[in-house]
Amino acid sequence: MTSTSGPRPPIESGVPNSFLYMHPMLKKNYGQWDWHDHPRPGVLHHVAKNGDEVWTVRAGTPRQMDVYAIRKLCDIGDNYAEGHVRFTSRSNIEYMVSSASKVEPLIKALTDAGYPVGGTGHCVTMLAHTQGWLHCDIPGTDASGVVKSMMDMLHDEFIREEMPSRVHITTSCCQINCSGQGDIAINVQYTKPPRINHDLVSKICERPTVVARCPVAAIRPAMVNGKPSLEVDEKKCMCCGACYPPCPPMQINGKDCTRIAVWVGGKNSNARSRPAFHKLVVANLPNNPPRWPEVAEVVRTIVNAYKADAKDWERMGEWIERIGWPRFFEMTGFAFTKHHLETWTGARRTLNMSARAHF
Amino acid sequence: MADEQETTEKSTDAPAQHPTPLLDQLETGPWPSYVTGLKRLRDSKDKQYAPMMNDLLGQLEHSFTERLGFWKGGAVGVFGYGGGVIPRFSEVGDKFPASKEFHTLRVMPPAGYHYSTEFLRKICDIWEQHGSGLIALHGQSGDIMFQGCSTENVQKAFDALNEIGLDLGGAGPGLRSSTSCVGHARCEMSCYDEVRAHRTVINRLLDEMHRPGLPYKFKFKFSGCGNDCTNSVARSDCAVIGTWRDDMKVDQTEVKAYVAKAGRKYTIDHVIAMCPTRALSLNDDDTLEVDNRACVRCMHCLNVMPKALSPGDERGCSFLIGGKSALKTGAMMGVMVVPFMRLETDEDWAKFEAFAVKLIECFADNALEHERMGEMLDRIGLPAFLEMLGLDVDPNMVIHPRTSSYVRTDDFTDEANKYFERKKKAAVDAAE
Numbered sequence: 001m002t003s004t005s006g007p008r009p010p011i012e013s014g015v016p017n018s019f020l021y022m023h024p025m026l027k028k029n030y031g032q033w034d035w036h037d038h039p040r041p042g043v044l045h046h047v048a049k050n051g052d053e054v055w056t057v058r059a060g061t062p063r064q065m066d067v068y069a070i071r072k073l074c075d076i077g078d079n080y081a082e083g084h085v086r087f088t089s090r091s092n093i094e095y096m097v098s099s100a101s102k103v104e105p106l107i108k109a110l111t112d113a114g115y116p117v118g119g120t121g122h123c124v125t126m127l128a129h130t131q132g133w134l135h136c137d138i139p140g141t142d143a144s145g146v147v148k149s150m151m152d153m154l155h156d157e158f159i160r161e162e163m164p165s166r167v168h169i170t171t172s173c174c175q176i177n178c179s180g181q182g183d184i185a186i187n188v189q190y191t192k193p194p195r196i197n198h199d200l201v202s203k204i205c206e207r208p209t210v211v212a213r214c215p216v217a218a219i220r221p222a223m224v225n226g227k228p229s230l231e232v233d234e235k236k237c238m239c240c241g242a243c244y245p246p247c248p249p250m251q252i253n254g255k256d257c258t259r260i261a262v263w264v265g266g267k268n269s270n271a272r273s274r275p276a277f278h279k280l281v282v283a284n285l286p287n288n289p290p291r292w293p294e295v296a297e298v299v300r301t302i303v304n305a306y307k308a309d310a311k312d313w314e315r316m317g318e319w320i321e322r323i324g325w326p327r328f329f330e331m332t333g334f335a336f337t338k339h340h341l342e343t344w345t346g347a348r349r350t351l352n353m354s355a356r357a358h359f
Numbered sequence: 360m361a362d363e364q365e366t367t368e369k370s371t372d373a374p375a376q377h378p379t380p381l382l383d384q385l386e387t388g389p390w391p392s393y394v395t396g397l398k399r400l401r402d403s404k405d406k407q408y409a410p411m412m413n414d415l416l417g418q419l420e421h422s423f424t425e426r427l428g429f430w431k432g433g434a435v436g437v438f439g440y441g442g443g444v445i446p447r448f449s450e451v452g453d454k455f456p457a458s459k460e461f462h463t464l465r466v467m468p469p470a471g472y473h474y475s476t477e478f479l480r481k482i483c484d485i486w487e488q489h490g491s492g493l494i495a496l497h498g499q500s501g502d503i504m505f506q507g508c509s510t511e512n513v514q515k516a517f518d519a520l521n522e523i524g525l526d527l528g529g530a531g532p533g534l535r536s537s538t539s540c541v542g543h544a545r546c547e548m549s550c551y552d553e554v555r556a557h558r559t560v561i562n563r564l565l566d567e568m569h570r571p572g573l574p575y576k577f578k579f580k581f582s583g584c585g586n587d588c589t590n591s592v593a594r595s596d597c598a599v600i601g602t603w604r605d606d607m608k609v610d611q612t613e614v615k616a617y618v619a620k621a622g623r624k625y626t627i628d629h630v631i632a633m634c635p636t637r638a639l640s641l642n643d644d645d646t647l648e649v650d651n652r653a654c655v656r657c658m659h660c661l662n663v664m665p666k667a668l669s670p671g672d673e674r675g676c677s678f679l680i681g682g683k684s685a686l687k688t689g690a691m692m693g694v695m696v697v698p699f700m701r702l703e704t705d706e707d708w709a710k711f712e713a714f715a716v717k718l719i720e721c722f723a724d725n726a727l728e729h730e731r732m733g734e735m736l737d738r739i740g741l742p743a744f745l746e747m748l749g750l751d752v753d754p755n756m757v758i759h760p761r762t763s764s765y766v767r768t769d770d771f772t773d774e775a776n777k778y779f780e781r782k783k784k785a786a787v788d789a790a791e
Contacts, residue, residue: 007438007439007514008438008514008518009438009439010437010438010439010440010517010521010526010527010569011521011522011526012526012565012569013521013524013525013526014467014526014558014561014562014565015467015469015470015526015537015557015558015561015562016467016468016469016470016524016525016526017469017558018469018470018471018473018544018554019554020469020475020478020524021469021473021474021475021478022469022471022473022544023473026473026544026545027544030543030544030552031543031549031552033543033545033546033547033549034547034669035547035665035666035669036546036547036665037665037666046545046546046547054545056545060390060391061391061496062390062391062392062393062396063393063495063496063497064393064396064397064493064495064506065393065396065493065494065495065496066396066397066399066400066492066493066494067400067483067486067487067492067493067494068396068399068400068403068492069391069396069399070479070482070483070494070496071480071483073479074476074479074480074483077476078476083475083476083477084473084474084475084476085473085474085475085476085479086471086472086473086474086541086544087468087472087474087496087497088472088541089472089497089501089538089540089588089589089590091496091497093496096545114391115391116389116390116391128499129499130499131498132428133419133422133423133427133428133429134419134506135430135445135447135461135463135504135506136428136430137428137430137431137432137447138428139428141426142422142423144393145382145385145423148385148388148390148392148393148394149385149388151390152387152388152389152390155388155389155390175685176684176685176686177684177685177690178499178684179499180499180590180593180594180684181590181593181690209729212729213687213729214687215687215688215689240685242686242687248431253426253427253428254426254427255425255426255427258426266593268587268590268591268592268593268594269585269586269587269658270585270586270587270592270600270655270656270657270658271585271586271657271658271659271662272633272634272635272657272659273635275587275592275593275692277593277690277692287426289381289423289426290381290382290384290385290423291384291385311628311629312629313629313633313659313662313663344689345688345689346689
């Protein structure tokens, strides 16, 4: 570091060079892999064109980790693996080893330390999650708490590969949906228009920006109690909360107005069917910390129905497309309501423009 | 040293431990508990962050009770950069003073999330000294999230992380941090060098990240094949997805071995019948027939039979533009704008880099404030976008041609001639 008195200028180094940290076997065979198989749940075996082999052991983490947990995972990496790890986009840790004999002791070390080995192939892998009450400035619910509760329930499905295809579950703490599309998505749904603190609006908010932010043009400038403020046409408002980030005095969160909705059939992969958005199943579930039991029950019901009925390789949305939505709602026992009918832009394309029906 | 002494003094007369009856319930069960981790930090009495984490747990328990978040943003940053720090000030800082400032540093990890344990330990040591001891691996943005830093320590933490080769990621209206799949490092499906692509684009455009001045956020994501493990199609303004243009490779001996093991009916039901474009057929001798012109590189059969089937030799990527989440006009998937760009030679890579730069320029010049690329595309229409980027129209850009007759077509013949000229040129190029 420089010893001069001025502030230290940053070294704009950008994205670090992965080859400084990559497992030597991965570096050696970069771009030269030939095939892979799954010796057991939680373990991948990759073979390079030159015959080199590498085994990967995957384990779940809570994502939000203290330095002691990370150091423990490093200790396991030094003592039972080969000093190199990587993470998946769903916060699973992966240890690469160049000998099959290292796999079982590594699995034991991880399991003994409380890190479940799994998350590969046709399983329910770790939930994608956001920040929630721990760190977000606009959260309707917690993130890590919901994930912990769901993964406790789905632990057996994480450590096995007994699902028809992979199941990606996502959770988001507001309707912006930072966690993206999921086979099952657990997302906050606001149920009431924002409550406005008119004393603060003109002090904190740039009013034209807030007006422009509303997706349904429900916000307009108004004088309230002699102060410039904003008002919301509550008939138009669909309670998305988009006005809250640019104008915190328009409070959307609250004990009585955050509910949870569960969606199904989202997918990003191109395999078989095109990438797809998730679709609504149940709304208005209570936002019930610390364990969200009502949400857990809905997720369990959907996972069980899918597991029992889908064909191998069919993702959640593909299974439902085959059996039809009437049967999906029958099998799971959830209600089909007017709220399942799309009313947003492009709604017509989601309606049944044919005489085909499932009976 | 002065800091340490002060901390020691503070921790001696630190306020009593906050009770956490709701959070305590998240310590049971088989999945590793983040609450247990937070408590380990709280209970490290000799560490500077112990009081901060006690109050953080207090505020989190308060959130669980009230079902409300209590963080607000603000302005905190590091010298020379306009983004990369997520400021968090507590709205209940009077009750929980030690965590009243709890900022996040977004830091870009090595592409593909590769680490040595040695490097991870260095990261932990720095965060133990300057921050809360809490790290998310990784945030949805693709960053390492160093969560929990006082305003005073943000610069110190950044300087120390920067010295070991790490740099801040994106926040605000600018280029955002990216992610790339494991790809070339450990996956036989990978169709381009993801580390090179990721670092080429982001490091070339770093100025747009560190001094954000775009109309709104802009994300690139890099997936090596159509399985799209980075979820780029729905989660990035520009998805770079690997593909190949020639025929897929088939090892018929391995196909037969697969059929022998899985069974003929299983193979027909789960490989042949699941092909979305009916490009596959199982021959009577249990070999596979592939209609490569019908194949859309969806990856299904390769996923089922990775030992028998592989991508072809002429590899590169597709670009899909405009993916985003709900705000404000609804979630969007990216749409195909470049079906194939070869990524092999240095010349190919130069074209690739130039395209990324042009794309950002197009967004900077044409998007409205707080408008994402997908929304801009909807507003101006794909033809205008293609013209700006100098891209040729291609039938791979549509599910089917237009169905509305409300369009002016008086220059149709000129446009058709351009198409035929392009086809002729492509045929000449291919012959050379």
